[in-house]
Amino acid sequence: MNEGLIIDIIIGISIASVPLIFASIGELLVERSGVLNLGVEGMMIVGALAGFVVQFHSGNAFLALLAAILAGMAIASIFAFLTQILLTNHVATGLSLTLFGLGIAAFVGRGYSEVRIELISAIHIPFLSDLPIVGPLLFGYNPLVYLAIFMVFLVWWFLFKTKQGLILRAIGDNHDAAHAIGHNVVRYRVLAILFGGAMAGIGGAFLSLVQVPIWGEDMTAGRGWIALGLVVFSSWQPFKVILGALIFGGITILQLHAQGFDIRISAQYLSMLPYLATIAILVSLRMGDKSKTNRTMPNCLGRIFHSTT
Amino acid sequence: MIKLTPRTQPSKAMVFLSPLLALALTALTAFIIFVFILTDIEISRVFYTLFVEPLTDRYYISELLVKAAPLIMIALGLSIGFRAGVWNIGAEGQYVIGGITGGAVGLYFYNVEGFWLLPLMSLAAILGGMFYAGIAAFLRTKYQVNEILVTLMLTYVAVLFLSSMLQGPLRDPSGFNFPESRLFHDSALLPIVWQGTRAHIGLVVAIILSFVTWFGIKKHMSGMQIKITGSAPRAARFAGFDDKKTVWFSLLISGGVAGLAGLFEAAGPTGQLTPGLPQFYGFTAIIVAFLARLHPIAIIFSALLIALTYLGGENAQITFNLPSSITKIFQGMLLFYFLACDILIQYKIVFIKTIGQKT
Numbered sequence: 002m003n004e005g006l007i008i009d010i011i012i013g014i015s016i017a018s019v020p021l022i023f024a025s026i027g028e029l030l031v032e033r034s035g036v037l038n039l040g041v042e043g044m045m046i047v048g049a050l051a052g053f054v055v056q057f058h059s060g061n062a063f064l065a066l067l068a069a070i071l072a073g074m075a076i077a078s079i080f081a082f083l084t085q086i087l088l089t090n091h092v093a094t095g096l097s098l099t100l101f102g103l104g105i106a107a108f109v110g111r112g113y114s115e116v117r118i119e120l121i122s123a124i125h126i127p128f129l130s131d132l133p134i135v136g137p138l139l140f141g142y143n144p145l146v147y148l149a150i151f152m153v154f155l156v157w158w159f160l161f162k163t164k165q166g167l168i169l170r171a172i173g174d175n176h177d178a179a180h181a182i183g184h185n186v187v188r189y190r191v192l193a194i195l196f197g198g199a200m201a202g203i204g205g206a207f208l209s210l211v212q213v214p215i216w217g218e219d220m221t222a223g224r225g226w227i228a229l230g231l232v233v234f235s236s237w238q239p240f241k242v243i244l245g246a247l248i249f250g251g252i253t254i255l256q257l258h259a260q261g262f263d264i265r266i267s268a269q270y271l272s273m274l275p276y277l278a279t280i281a282i283l284v285s286l287r288m289g290d291k292s293k294t295n296r297t298m299p300n301c302l303g304r305i306f307h308s309t310t
Numbered sequence: 311m312i313k314l315t316p317r318t319q320p321s322k323a324m325v326f327l328s329p330l331l332a333l334a335l336t337a338l339t340a341f342i343i344f345v346f347i348l349t350d351i352e353i354s355r356v357f358y359t360l361f362v363e364p365l366t367d368r369y370y371i372s373e374l375l376v377k378a379a380p381l382i383m384i385a386l387g388l389s390i391g392f393r394a395g396v397w398n399i400g401a402e403g404q405y406v407i408g409g410i411t412g413g414a415v416g417l418y419f420y421n422v423e424g425f426w427l428l429p430l431m432s433l434a435a436i437l438g439g440m441f442y443a444g445i446a447a448f449l450r451t452k453y454q455v456n457e458i459l460v461t462l463m464l465t466y467v468a469v470l471f472l473s474s475m476l477q478g479p480l481r482d483p484s485g486f487n488f489p490e491s492r493l494f495h496d497s498a499l500l501p502i503v504w505q506g507t508r509a510h511i512g513l514v515v516a517i518i519l520s521f522v523t524w525f526g527i528k529k530h531m532s533g534m535q536i537k538i539t540g541s542a543p544r545a546a547r548f549a550g551f552d553d554k555k556t557v558w559f560s561l562l563i564s565g566g567v568a569g570l571a572g573l574f575e576a577a578g579p580t581g582q583l584t585p586g587l588p589q590f591y592g593f594t595a596i597i598v599a600f601l602a603r604l605h606p607i608a609i610i611f612s613a614l615l616i617a618l619t620y621l622g623g624e625n626a627q628i629t630f631n632l633p634s635s636i637t638k639i640f641q642g643m644l645l646f647y648f649l650a651c652d653i654l655i656q657y658k659i660v661f662i663k664t665i666g667q668k669t
Contacts, residue, residue, distance in 0.1 A: 039399075039458070079646065088314070088657075089649035092397060092458075093600050097649070100593065101642025107635030109347070218635065223466050230459045269474035276463040280449070283460070287453040307314070 010254060015146060016212065018243075018250030020045070020204040022149040024228035025235070025242045026156050027200025032232055033160060034193040035173035035301035039095025040080055041201050042225025043102020046218070048073040048202030050106040053118060053209040053216045062121045065210055066145075066203060073202020074195045076102055081194040084305075085187045091303045099225065107218035117214045121145065143211050145203070150243070152200065157239040169193065173299035176306040186306050201225065223276070230279045234286060236297040245282070252278045314657040321655050328651035329601070335647045337361075340640065351630055359629050360622035360636075370621060372507030376579050377617035380405070380571040382516035382610055384595035386523050387564030389604040393527075396560040398446070400461025401568040402592025403468035404439040408569020409576045410475055411438030413491065413583045416498035417480060423497040431498060431577065432570055439569015440562045442468065447561035451554040457561065469588055480583055491583035500578040512574035516610075519567070523606040568592060590638075594620075597645045603652075616641060 024041050031038050051072030056065035080098050083089045121143055160166040169189050172179040176186045208220050227249060235241035256271040337357075344353050364370045384401045391398050398404075412435025419427055442464060449455040476489040485492070500510040571591065576583050598616050602608035623637030 083646060083650055087650045087653045089653070093596075093645065094649055096399070096593075096596055097642045097645035099642075100597070100638050101646065104635045104638025104640075104642055107633050108639055111633045111635075218633075223462075226459065226462050230463070233456060233459065267474050267477070269470040269477075273467045273470050276466045279463050280455070280460055283455045284449060284453050287455055307316075 010258065012142075013254040013257075014247060014250040015142065016250075017253045018246035019146050019149045019211075020207045020224055021228050021231060021246040021249055022153060022242060023204030023207065024201045024225060025231040025246065026149075026153050026239060027197035027204075028228055029232050029235060029237060029239060029242060030156055030160070030169075031193050031197035032302055033173045033237055033299055034169050034190045035176055035299050035304065035306070036084065036190050036194060037091045037095065037303035038077070038080055038098070038194060038197055039092060039229065040077070040098025040102065040225075041197075041228050042221055042223065043099035044073045044076055044198050044201035045102075045205035045208075045221045045225045045228075046106040047076050047102045048205030049209040049220055050110045050113075050205075050216065051202070052206030054110070054113060056118045056210055057113065057116055060119065062210065065121075066206060069202040069206030069210075070199045071202070073198040073200070073205070075198075076105075077194050077198020077201070080198075081191045085191050085194070088305050088307055090305070103218070110216050110218060113216045114218075116216075118210070120214050121210050145207055145211060148203075153239050153243055160239065165189075170299070173301055176301045176304070180306070180308055186308070190306075201228075204228070227275065227279055230283060234282055236286075237299065238297070248282065249275055249278065313660050313662050314653065315660045317656060317658050321658075324651075324654045328654055329648060331654075332644060332647035332651045335651070336640065336644045339643055339647075343639075348630075348632075356626060356630060356632075359626050361618065363625055364618055364621040369507065372504055372509045374614060374617050374621055375504070375509045375513050376507075377620050378610075378613040379510070379512040379516045379578075380575055380591045381595050381598050381613035381616055383512070383519060383571040383574075384564075384568045384592055385598035385602065385609045385613060386516075386519055386606055387567035388595055389599040389602070389606065389609065390523070390527075391560030391564050392599060392604055394556045394560050396450075396557050397458045398443060398461050398561055398564045399458050399596065400443075400446070400463075400465040400592065401564060401595055402588055402590065403461065403465030404442045404565040404568035405572035405575075405592045406465075406468040406472050406588050407442040407572070408435035408439035408566075409572030409583060409587050410472055410480070411435055412569070412573030413494075413576045414475075414480060416494050416577065417491055417583075419498070420492055420495065423495060425497065427497050428500070428577070431573055435569045435573035436566040437569070439565040439567070439572065441565075442569070443561040443565020444558075447558045450561075451557050457557075465592070472583070472587060473585055476583060476585060482582075489585055493582045494577055498577060499581060500574060508579045510574065510578040512571070512578055515570075515574075516613075520606045520610050527606065568595075594641060597641050600645060601648055616644075619644075 024045055028038065028041055048069040052065045052069035055068035056062060059065070076098065079101075080094055083094045084091055158166075160170060168179065168184050172184060172186050172189050180186050204224075205221060208224075209216060213220070231242055231245040231249070234245040252275050256274045259271055341353065341357070344356060348356060364374060384405065388398055388401055412431040415431045415434040416427065443461065445464065446457040446460040449460050450457045473489065476491065480491045482488070482490055482492045500512060502508070502510055503514060572587065575589075575591075576587060580587070594616055595613075598609060598613045601612035601615070619637050619640045623632075623634050623640070626632040626636060627634045
């Protein structure tokens with residue numbers, strides 16, 4: 002293998018992991034607040050479509066991203082309203098959000114299946130991007146790649162370095178106690194859910210604005226679900242999300258290259274790898290751990306909160 | 311200001327009214343969406359095509375039954391787990407694997423006829439589905455790995471496995487390399503219960519299973535055990551109920567039934583194994599189970615309702631060239647409204663007058 006191919010593979014892995022980083026870091030904050038939103042896949046596909054449509058009509062990447070964020074938040078607000086105000090079951094509501102999102106995206110996007118858009122291009126910093134090896138590996142990505150890393154840092158900072166972050170974690174661990182000392186559980190959770198929607202929206206838009214210039218109603222291909230797995234993998238620790246996403250990005254890209262190298266395994270078996278790897282990693286996490294429950298998991302995850310006072 | 315106040319007693323009226331309210335709200339929302347999106351088509355005709363036409367003649371009604379059968383079966387299995395807080399979200403995968411294992415038996419005996427063949431295929435399908443769901447049960451009981459994620463990931467794997475089987479061992483040798491199996495011969499096909507249509511014995515099986523489940527939950531201790539483990543896992547452990555047993559039981563039952571439904575689809579309406587076997591029934595059955603509030607008999611009715619959205623969606627696709635995804639929109643919305651309206655059973659809405667001061 003030559004140097005160029007290796008650099009290509011590393012860049013490919015980074016690009017493949019970015020949508021997962023966005024979607025999982027959003028869901029991580031949501032789950033830290035005690036809410037389980039299984040609608041990630043639905044929010045991602047809606048973001049992917051909104052970004053694509055706005056990019057197609059306006060050609061303005063900034064507007065396209067804004068649209069993806071707003072679309073993700075809009076559909077997440079349905080979930081927020083149902084689970085936080087009307088106290089519905091998180092699992093059932095999240096599932097219907099995914100169904101609804103997939104349906105509405107396919108429906109609204111039906112006129113866009115044969116058009117192409119201009120992809121958001123990578124940055125080019127004079128001198129730095131031109132350096133050999135280091136240039137393309139560190140300074141030659143799309144701006145959104147840097148934003149993804151920044152968001153991980155931001156979520157970490159928020160959760161562990163701010164007072165609001167501490168309150169949010171307290172709510173996720175014991176909503177009754179947090180409520181008793183006067184914190185507004187519902188407000189924190191609604192805002193967290195909206196943030197999750199915005200992140201899933203960008204994650205989806207990354208697929209349609211950076212990875213491929215076309216729209217397909219199945220373009221998320223289960224990434225929302227993998228993102229949910231990544232949150233478990235990360236043990237709800239922000240920086241581990243990046244590690245997990247790189248592992249999955251790596252498997253995805255390597256199986257694509259393996260298909261190209263005419264390895265004698267049928268393409269279907271190679272395509273199974275990212276999904277099987279998700280399971281394998283979740284299992285390996287628990288193998289060394291003798292305790293019954295996952296200690297880092299927010300205690301109130303998925304539990305319904307209703308204040309009587 | 312509006313506030314939710316718990317009722318002292320669940321409202322009996324709302325148990326029946328809330329599904330109707332949810333239906334009405336779904337229709338209203340759909341209407342508003344259509345007004346905005348479908349500016350070039352007459353809305354009333356769309357509604358007629360979606361909801362009324364599929365009930366007008368023999369063909370449509372028989373197709374409604376064909377689609378309801380797998381939904382009833384899968385939803386029944388899932389409802390058992392859902393009562394116990396065991397979330398098998400990947401019934402679609404177990405359905406596909408059941409179709410493959412059951413179908414493979416039928417294809418193995420492609421030149422042998424016999425009354426024993428269909429039961430043997432069914433057994434293989436049930437075992438296939440059980441095995442596939444059993445993986446999730448094993449990982450949850452042994453390593454506490456979340457079964458939602460495992461069953462889902464395995465669904466993607468199952469669909470890819472079907473595709474590789476249809477390009478390899480199960481492909482029709484004289485099928486011009488199409489990724490499809492041989493056609494099943496007569497004794498590998500499900501008997502038709504309504505002559506001249508595709509309505510097959512699966513519907514009868516589904517209805518029998520509904521009643522069996524109903525009695526099972528009513529009479530047996532295991533039903534009680536499952537109910538308690540779901541609503542109060544700690545209390546269940548104190549009472550000596552085995553958490554692990556419940557996980558295994560729920561997943562094996564729901565996997566087995568989903569597997570059987572997969573075979574029934576292949577050996578029923580399709581008559582062979584094709585890449586089109588997975589039709590989202592496994593996911594839709596989750597909605598069916600919730601719309602029925604996990605009640606085995608109510609599942610029959612909610613499955614018919616959801617089957618109507620499938621059929622209406624296909625109909626609208628043919629008549630107005632609308633995407634079939636319209637079905638998913640309806641299903642998602644219906645469940646949203648249903649979950650929202652169900653709050654009225656346990657809570658009542660109180661309007662608080664805020665005069666002068668904030669609460």
